[in-house]
Amino acid sequence: GESVGLHLPTLSVQEGDNSIINCAYSNSASDYFIWYKQESGKGPQFIIDIRSNMDKRQGQRVTVLLNKTVKHLSLQIAATQPGDSAVYFCAESSGGSYIPTFGRGTSLIVHP
Amino acid sequence: DGGITQSPKYLFRKEGQNVTLSCEQNLNHDAMYWYRQDPGQGLRLIYYSQIVNDFQKGDIAEGYSVSREKKESFPLTVTSAQKNPTAFYLCASSSYGQTSREAFFGQGTRLTVV
Numbered sequence: 001g002e003s004v005g006l007h008l009p010t011l012s013v014q015e016g017d018n019s020i021i022n023c024a025y026s027n028s029a030s031d032y033f034i035w036y037k038q039e040s041g042k043g044p045q046f047i048i049d050i051r052s053n054m055d056k057r058q059g060q061r062v063t064v065l066l067n068k069t070v071k072h073l074s075l076q077i078a079a080t081q082p083g084d085s086a087v088y089f090c091a092e093s094s095g096g097s098y099i100p101t102f103g104r105g106t107s108l109i110v111h112p
Numbered sequence: 113d114g115g116i117t118q119s120p121k122y123l124f125r126k127e128g129q130n131v132t133l134s135c136e137q138n139l140n141h142d143a144m145y146w147y148r149q150d151p152g153q154g155l156r157l158i159y160y161s162q163i164v165n166d167f168q169k170g171d172i173a174e175g176y177s178v179s180r181e182k183k184e185s186f187p188l189t190v191t192s193a194q195k196n197p198t199a200f201y202l203c204a205s206s207s208y209g210q211t212s213r214e215a216f217f218g219q220g221t222r223l224t225v226v
Contacts, residue, residue, distance in 0.1 A: 009152070032213050034213070034214060034215075036217075041220070041222075042219055042220065043116075043118075043202050043204075043217030043218050043219050043220050044155075044202070044217050045217070046214045046216075049212060049213075049214065089154060089155070091215070093213055098143060098162075098206060098213050099143075099145065099157065099160055099170075100145075100204075100206075100213070100215050101157070102147075102154045102155040102156075103154050104153060104154040105153075105154050
């Protein structure tokens with residue numbers, strides 16, 4: 001079936017660097033995307049979302065980019081901090097189904 | 113405070129037992145979901161409910177059952193038919209018709225078979 005997937009399972013960066021986490025999706029009907037952050041032993045928390053009528057959306061220290069042509073989504077974290085260490089998931093849904101479908105996740109490790 | 117509460121945080125099950133995981137939300141959300149998460153893996157959908165007294169199977173419903181008798185509650189029963197139940201279980205809810213389709217998650221229940 002159609003799914004959301006991630007390119008890299010683990011990303012290690014130095015504190016202060018910018019981080020980029022990628023996500024590929026295959027459902028052409030997907031029109032809404034969310035990035036979640038999950039800390040160890042906890043439930044995922046919302047970071048930022050983007051609709052398919054947008055290419056870019058910015059939040060505090062985070063930017064999400066959407067390329068519908070190649071069905072690719074990325075999360076950019078500026079000035080990465082140790083507290084950003086977590087697993088990051090992208091999730092997609094379509095107007096026909098509000099059910100979020102999750103990818104495998106990327107573990108971000110930030111070294112002080 | 114509004115949110116989703118899962119209980120218990122840790123649960124141990126003996127072989128052949130049924131166990132029920134609790135999920136309560138006070139966000140007035142119509143939709144509720146149960147996901148299973150295995151180590152190093154993403155979230156897989158077990159069951160979902162879009163309205164009271166109605167629910168649908170997700171991708172991995174075998175060995176699980178749910179009920180939705182009240183809007184705020186969506187308990188999950190892990191039956192003895194689930195051959196590999198050890199996992200982290202996450203409950204979520206979301207609201208339709210809003211600008212955001214964000215799913216709000218509980219803190220999870222870690223189930224271990226002993």
